[in-house]
Amino acid sequence: MESFFHTLKTELVHHCDYQTRDAARSSLFEYMEVFYNRQRRHSTLNYEAPLAFEAMYP
Numbered sequence: 001m002e003s004f005f006h007t008l009k010t011e012l013v014h015h016c017d018y019q020t021r022d023a024a025r026s027s028l029f030e031y032m033e034v035f036y037n038r039q040r041r042h043s044t045l046n047y048e049a050p051l052a053f054e055a056m057y058p
Helices: 002-011 021-036 050-056
Strands: none
Touching (some): 002 021
């Protein structure tokens, strides 16, 4: 879990200047639900994106 928060901070948070909490919340939601959980390649999945990995094993 700690590595996720490190990745989140280095890939997103440190590069953004949020004007409001709603802007931060929206950005974090999009990163986690759209990019990280669906598109980002994960080392534990042999560097495949989760959706691509799941498609290999129907």
